[in-house]
Amino acid sequence: MSVELDTPVAVRRSAMDLLARREHGRVELTRKLRQRGAPPELIEAALDRLTEEGLLSESRYLESFVSYRARSGYGPLRIREELGQRGLQRNDIEQALRECGVDWREKLEECWRRKYAGRLPADMRERSQQMRFLSYRGFPPELIGKLLSGKGGGDD
Template sequence: MPVILDTPAAVRRAAMDLLARREHGRVELTRKLRKRGAPVELIDAALDRLTEDGLLSEARYLHSFVSSRARSGYGPLRIREELSQRGLARADIEQALNEADVDWNAQLRELWQRRFGSQPADMKERAQQGRFLSYRGFALDQIGRLLRGADLD
């Protein structure tokens, strides 16, 4: 039986249930609550109150998201794009990426080593490795230096 989100308490409870599972951004949480049938005016009031209470934080969400995706082997370009698609401000995204305690060069080298393990034997293999690393969100100049065997720093 679906839950009816027609009262402020019901909307707050549904939002807190979602936040209990993982951090969410305001835009993402609004979208999920709308999908469940909550009216916009109740959502805004509930999310404002959750923010005041410290239960909803964009900064905490950004930090959590960047850390999670970086641990999963994704680079800053891919993470930046995913956060932009989630409706977050570009300045906040840049700040979160700059504050992240991630060595992107080490991350790239580790991902490459785990996935491929050796320098490409020919141009076809080099292109394949480059496409994979680019898809994962690493900069082309970093990838090029890595695949040439040059120092990334």
């Protein structure tokens, strides 16, 4: 099933097939095209052209990724780390997180209610367990602390 990606047209077609499924970052798209056997010089030329045409957009990818992960119950710290691992620039990541319009406190509360049915921890063991889970999901410790102290609700 291996397809030969030895022409600019084949590389472009493969890149567009991937972009048709979902947004991709340049680094991720480069990696996928390399895995499919495309030579680096053809990849760069194809991606430059797709960027010029507006079909490949790092900012659109960032916006899409942040939105998707936030809807999936992940916080800004985890999303920042995942995007960094995908080879995106720190400044671009920070800008995308600032401009995403997500209320992280609200997302934290949704995640917590789904997992713990809105039940505040009864003892230190439960509190530690809830804090670890919410930290793992990528929410800031100060927001978690407020929530688990009963001060994180929308009434403040």
